[in-house]
Amino acid sequence: MTRASVVGVGMTEFGVHEKRLAELFADAAFPAFDDAGITGDDVDAFYFGNAMSGLSENDTHLAPKIATHIGIPGVPCQRYEDACATSSNAFKNAVEAVEAGVHDVVLVGGVERCTPETGLDTPEMTRVFASASHREYEQPTGLTFPGVFALLTKRHMHEHGTTEEQLAEVAVKNHYHGSLNPRAHFGKETTVEEVLDGPVVADPFRLMDCCPFSDGASAAIVVSDDLADSYSDPVDVTGVGHGTDCVPISDKEQLSATQAARDAADEAYSQAGVSADEVDFVEVHDCFTGAEVLATEALGLFEDGEGGEAAAEGRTRVDGEVPVNPSGGLKAKGHPIGATGTAQITELVEQIRGEAGERQLDDAEVGLAHNLGGDSATTIVSVMEARA
Amino acid sequence: MTRASVVGVGMTEFGVHEKRLAELFADAAFPAFDDAGITGDDVDAFYFGNAMSGLSENDTHLAPKIATHIGIPGVPCQRYEDACATSSNAFKNAVEAVEAGVHDVVLVGGVERCTPETGLDTPEMTRVFASASHREYEQPTGLTFPGVFALLTKRHMHEHGTTEEQLAEVAVKNHYHGSLNPRAHFGKETTVEEVLDGPVVADPFRLMDCCPFSDGASAAIVVSDDLADSYSDPVDVTGVGHGTDCVPISDKEQLSATQAARDAADEAYSQAGVSADEVDFVEVHDCFTGAEVLATEALGLFEDGEGGEAAAEGRTRVDGEVPVNPSGGLKAKGHPIGATGTAQITELVEQIRGEAGERQLDDAEVGLAHNLGGDSATTIVSVMEARA
Numbered sequence: 001m002t003r004a005s006v007v008g009v010g011m012t013e014f015g016v017h018e019k020r021l022a023e024l025f026a027d028a029a030f031p032a033f034d035d036a037g038i039t040g041d042d043v044d045a046f047y048f049g050n051a052m053s054g055l056s057e058n059d060t061h062l063a064p065k066i067a068t069h070i071g072i073p074g075v076p077c078q079r080y081e082d083a084c085a086t087s088s089n090a091f092k093n094a095v096e097a098v099e100a101g102v103h104d105v106v107l108v109g110g111v112e113r114c115t116p117e118t119g120l121d122t123p124e125m126t127r128v129f130a131s132a133s134h135r136e137y138e139q140p141t142g143l144t145f146p147g148v149f150a151l152l153t154k155r156h157m158h159e160h161g162t163t164e165e166q167l168a169e170v171a172v173k174n175h176y177h178g179s180l181n182p183r184a185h186f187g188k189e190t191t192v193e194e195v196l197d198g199p200v201v202a203d204p205f206r207l208m209d210c211c212p213f214s215d216g217a218s219a220a221i222v223v224s225d226d227l228a229d230s231y232s233d234p235v236d237v238t239g240v241g242h243g244t245d246c247v248p249i250s251d252k253e254q255l256s257a258t259q260a261a262r263d264a265a266d267e268a269y270s271q272a273g274v275s276a277d278e279v280d281f282v283e284v285h286d287c288f289t290g291a292e293v294l295a296t297e298a299l300g301l302f303e304d305g306e307g308g309e310a311a312a313e314g315r316t317r318v319d320g321e322v323p324v325n326p327s328g329g330l331k332a333k334g335h336p337i338g339a340t341g342t343a344q345i346t347e348l349v350e351q352i353r354g355e356a357g358e359r360q361l362d363d364a365e366v367g368l369a370h371n372l373g374g375d376s377a378t379t380i381v382s383v384m385e386a387r388a
Numbered sequence: 389m390t391r392a393s394v395v396g397v398g399m400t401e402f403g404v405h406e407k408r409l410a411e412l413f414a415d416a417a418f419p420a421f422d423d424a425g426i427t428g429d430d431v432d433a434f435y436f437g438n439a440m441s442g443l444s445e446n447d448t449h450l451a452p453k454i455a456t457h458i459g460i461p462g463v464p465c466q467r468y469e470d471a472c473a474t475s476s477n478a479f480k481n482a483v484e485a486v487e488a489g490v491h492d493v494v495l496v497g498g499v500e501r502c503t504p505e506t507g508l509d510t511p512e513m514t515r516v517f518a519s520a521s522h523r524e525y526e527q528p529t530g531l532t533f534p535g536v537f538a539l540l541t542k543r544h545m546h547e548h549g550t551t552e553e554q555l556a557e558v559a560v561k562n563h564y565h566g567s568l569n570p571r572a573h574f575g576k577e578t579t580v581e582e583v584l585d586g587p588v589v590a591d592p593f594r595l596m597d598c599c600p601f602s603d604g605a606s607a608a609i610v611v612s613d614d615l616a617d618s619y620s621d622p623v624d625v626t627g628v629g630h631g632t633d634c635v636p637i638s639d640k641e642q643l644s645a646t647q648a649a650r651d652a653a654d655e656a657y658s659q660a661g662v663s664a665d666e667v668d669f670v671e672v673h674d675c676f677t678g679a680e681v682l683a684t685e686a687l688g689l690f691e692d693g694e695g696g697e698a699a700a701e702g703r704t705r706v707d708g709e710v711p712v713n714p715s716g717g718l719k720a721k722g723h724p725i726g727a728t729g730t731a732q733i734t735e736l737v738e739q740i741r742g743e744a745g746e747r748q749l750d751d752a753e754v755g756l757a758h759n760l761g762g763d764s765a766t767t768i769v770s771v772m773e774a775r776a
Contacts, residue, residue: 020524054442054469054519058527061471061520061635064765068634074651076630077766078477081442081467083449089466093481100488131442132449136408139446242464246456247449263462374449377456378465 001271002236004095005228005387008036008221009346014185014334016115017215021053021062022069025111028217028339029070032107036221036231040072043221044103047094049080049087049110051337055128056118072107081338083132084287085373086110088341088380091220092240098224105227109219110338117215125213129337132374134248146202146210146288148375151249153204153290156256160305162293164204168195169312170289171208174325177318178332180359185214185334209289214334218343228387235349238274239383241267247377260379261298261370268368269300272383276300279383280363281322281351283344284370286329295370296324299381318359326351326359341380344369348384389659390624392483393616393775396424396609397734401571402722404503405603409441409450410457413499416605416727417458420495424609424619428460431609432491435482437468437475437498438726443516444506460495469726471520472675473761474498476729476768479608480628486612493615497607498726505603513601517725520762522636534590534598534676536763539637541592541678544644548693550681552592556583557700558677559596562713565706566720568747573602573722597677602722606731616775623737626662627771629655635765649686649758652769656756657688660771664688667771668751669710669739671732672758674717683758684712687769706747714739714747729768732757736772 010031017024033039048063059065063077080090087110094108114125130144138148156162172192178184190208198206228234243263246252253259269275276299284299286292293307301322302310310316316324327333327347330340348367350356356364365386372379398419405412421427436451447453451465468478475498482496502513518532526536544550560580566572578596586594616622631651634640641647657663664687672687674680681695689710690698698704704712715721715735718728736755738744744752753774760767 051448052442054440055446055448057523058443058515058519059523060439060443060469061762061766063470064632064762065522065635067632068636068639068765073634073639074632077470077632078481079469081448081469082451082465093466096485096488096490100484100490102484102488127446131446134453135445135447244452244455244462244465246461247453248456251456251461374452377452378449 002225002238004098004222004224004237005234006220006237006345006349007223007228007231007234008032009349010035011183011218011343011346012216013183014214014216014336016117017113018117021059021111021113022066025066025109025217026070028109028219029107032219032221038221040070042105043072043075043107045106046072046075046077047090047106047108048077049090049338049341051081051083051086051112052128055131056120082378083373084337084340085371085378085380086338086341088371091342091345092242092380094222095237095240098222104224106222107219108222109217109342111217112336112338113215114213114336115215137248146205149288149291150202150205152255152294156290156294157204159256162308164196165192166308166312167204167209167289168192170292171195171331173311173317174286174329174331177326177359178328181328181333184328184332185212186332205288211287211330211335214336216334216336216339218339218346220342220345233353234387235352236385236387237382238385239268239272241265241381243379245377247374249375257304258294258298258376260376261295261372264379264381265299268381268383274366274383278366279368280366281326281361282324282368282370283327283347284324285372286325286331287335292324299370318361323361326361341371344371352384352386390613390626392486392610392612392625393622394608394625394733394737395611395616395619395622396420397737398423399571399606399731399734400604402573402602402604402724404505405501406505409447409499409501410454413454413497413605414458416497416607417495420607420609426609428458430493431460431463431495433463433494434460434465435478435494435496436465437478437729439469439471439474439500440516440725443519444508470766471761472725472728473759473766473768474726474729476759479729479733480630480768482610483625483628486610492612494610495607496610497605497730499605500724500726501603502601502724503603525636534593537676537679538590538593540643540682544678544682545592547644550696552584553580554696554700555592555597555677556580558680559583559719561699561705562674562717562719565714565747566716569716569721572716572720573600574720593676599675599718599723602724604722604724604727606727606734608730608733621741622775623740624773624775625770626773627656627660629653629769631767633765635762637763645692646682646686646764648764648767649683652767653687656769656771662754662771666754667756668754669714669749670712670756670758671715671735672712673760674713674719675723680712687758706749711749714749729759732759740772740774
C-alpha cells in the first residue's frame with residue numbers, strides 16, 4: 001500500500017565542508033525543491049533532523065533557524081534527535097503526517113558537521129558521539145561507538161564463525177561502490193589486505209572497518225499519495241517500520257541479532273506487502289562493517305550467521321543478487337549523522353528512477369533503507385517502490 | 389472539535405533534583421500512568437521532549453534510554469527539541485498521531501535538569517541556553533536569553549508605555565500563585581518594591597523578572613477521542629496551533645507583537661471554535677515578566693499595549709477576570725526547559741478537573757497553554773476543555 005510519495009530529493013557531497021549548517025542544508029534543500037518542481041512557498045511543514053550540533057557547534061533550535069535561511073520561515077518546524085536514526089525518524093513522522101492529511105507537502109531532511117571544521121578533533125567528536133551511549137552505565141566505562149559495535153560483532157563471530165576477512169570484504173565492496181558515487185566521502189577502492197593491515201580501533205574493527213566522520217546534508221520532499229501524480233517523478237513509500245530496543249546493551253536479550261531492526265523490518269514488510277526476497281536492493285546502516293552483516297540478517301536477506309559469508313561471496317555487490325549499499329554506504333559515502341537517514345532515501349529514489357549514474361542497478365523496482373540509532377536501539381526501516 | 393483527550397498527567401516538583409534524568413522522568417510518568425489507570429503495557433508510543441541534555445549532561449538518544457528505564461522498551465520513541473517549546477511540540481505531534489489513528493495511547497512528556505546538579509554553574513548553563521539563539525548573528529554578540537526578551541520588552545515599553553512597575557506586578561502575581569502550588573520552585577511571595585530593588589540582569593529586567601533554572605519532569609497520557617470515555621476523567625484537546633517566525637531577531641517584522649504566538653493562537657482558536665473571551669484561564673510562557681505581557685496580548689486576552697496595565701490592575705490574578713499562570717508560571721513554578729510544555733498541560737488538566745487544590749479557579753472549563761521556544765520563533769498554543 002502506498003503511504004506517501006517522495007517527489008524530490010537532494011543531497012550535498014558528503015565529506016568536509018566549511019559551510020555553516022544552514023548553508024549546508026540549503027545545498028540539499030534547494031536541489032530537492034528543484035527536483036520536485038516546487039519552491040519553498042509550496043512547503044507546508046518542515047520535519048528536520050540533527051543529532052549533535054548542540055554539543056558540537058553550540059547550535060540548537062535549529063529548525064526555525066534553517067527554515068528562515070532557506071526561505072520558509074512561517075511553516076511549522078520540528079527537530080528530531082534519535083542519534084544516527086535522526087532523519088529517518090523525521091521521515092517516518094513526515095510520512096504519517098501526509099498520510100493523515102495533516103500536511104500536503106513536507107520538507108524532510110537533516111544536516112550535520114562532524115569533521116574538524118566544527119572545531120572539534122576526532123577524540124572530542126568521539127566523546128560527542130558517545131553521548132548516545134548510556135550515560136550512567138556505559139559512558140563511565142569509556143565505551144564509545146566502535147566499542148559498542150565491536151561487542152555486537154564479536155558475539156556474532158563467536159556464535160556464527162564470522163571472520164575478520166569477511167568483515168573486510170564488506171569494506172572492500174562499499175569502497176568499490178563509493179568509487180562509483182561522485183558524492184561519496186571516500187572515492188577510492190581498497191583491498192582485503194589493506195583493511196586487515198590497518199590499525200585496530202576496537203577489536204575486531206580496524207581503521208577501514210569504520211565509517212568516517214563526515215559533514216553533509218540531505219533532503220526529501222514528501223507528499224500524500226493523492227497528490228503524487230501531479231509531480232513528474234514520484235517514488236512511493238510503501239512501508240515504514242520503527243523498532244526500539246533496550247538501552248544499555250547489557251539489558252538486551254541478544255547481541256548478534258539486532259531486535260529493533262527485526263521488528264522494524266517486519267512492520268515495514270507487512271505494510272508494503274513485500275517479503276525480503278522481493279527487495280531488489282538495500283541501503284543499510286554500516287557504521288562499522290559488522291553492523292552491515294547484522295543488518296542484512298535482521299532484514300531477512302540472509303539466514304542468521306550467513307551475512308558475512310554472503311558478503312565475501314560478492315552476493316551483496318552492485319552486480320550481486322541483493323546489492324547492499326550501492327551508494328557506498330556509511331563506510332564510503334560517509335556519515336554526517338543527522339543527514340544519513342534521508343541520504344538513504346535519496347539513494348532509493350535515484351536508483352528506483354534510474355538516475356544513479358555509474359552505480360545504477362539493473363533491477364531497482366523495490367528498495368529498502370535501514371537506519372539505526374545508538375547501539376541499534378532505534379531502527380527505522382523504509383520500503384520504497386516504483387509508482388505503479 | 390475534540391482532537392484528542394488527555395486522560396492522565398503527572399509532574400515532579402520543579403526545583404533542584406539530585407536524581408538522574410531517567411529517574412526524574414519516571415517520577416512524572418508513573419503518576420501519569422496511575423492517573424490514567426494504565427500501566428506501561430498500554431502505551432503504544434512515546435513522544436519525548438528534552439532540550440539541552442546533550443550539552444548539559446552529555447546525554448543524547450534519551451528516548452529509548454528513558455523508555456527502557458520506565459519499562460516500555462519496545463514502543464516507538466522520538467525525541468523532540470525545539471528549545472523551550474520542546475515538549476509542547478511533542479504534545480502537538482502526539483495529538484496528531486492519535487487523531488490520525490497511528491497510535492491509541494501515547495505517553496508524552498519532557499525532562500530537564502538545569503541547576504548546578506548537572507555540574508554546570510549559572511554562567512555555563514546560560515551559555516547552554518544561548519545555543520538556541522542564532523549561532524552566526526547573535527551568539528557572537530554575547531546575546532543570551534535575558535537580553536533577547538529584554539529587547540522585545542524594551543520595544544513594547546517604547547511603543548506602548550509599559551512600565552517596570554507593571555512588569556514587577558507580573559512577578560508579584562506569579563509568586564503569589566506559586567505560593568499556592570506545592571510543586572512550585574519558588575513558594576514565597578514578593579512585592580513590587582522587592583522586584584524593583586533587585587539587581588539588573590538585562591535592562592529592563594531585574595533578577596525577580598527572570599524565571600529560574602529548574603530541574604523537573606512532566607508527563608501526559610494522550611488518547612484518541614473515541615477511546616476517551618473508557619477513562620475515568622478525560623480532558624479534551626480541542627485545538628493545537630503551531631506558529632513559526634524568523635530567526636534571528638533582526639529578521640522579524642516586529643518585536644513587540646510576537647507573530648508566531650498570534651499565528652498559533654489563531655489556529656488553535658479556530659480548531660477549538662472558541663474565541664479569546666471564551667477562555668477561562670491560561671498558562672503562558674513567562675520566562676521573563678515582559679514575555680507574559682506580550683503573550684497575553686498575542687493571545688487576544690487584552691488589546692495590544694494593555695497587557696502591562698491589565699497585570700497591574702489584578703485582572704490576571706487567580707481571582708481576576710482572566711487568570712494567567714495560576715500554577716505560578718515559569719517565574720515561580722520554575723522552568724526545566726524540556727518539561728515546561730507538558731507541565732502547562734498538566735496544570736490545564738488539573739484546573740479543568742477541579743483538582744488544583746489551593747489555587748483552584750472557580751471557573752475553569754476552557755483553558756489555554758502558550759509555550760514558546762527560542763526568541764519566540766516557535767510557539768505552540770493548545771486549547772483544552774472539559775469533556776462535554
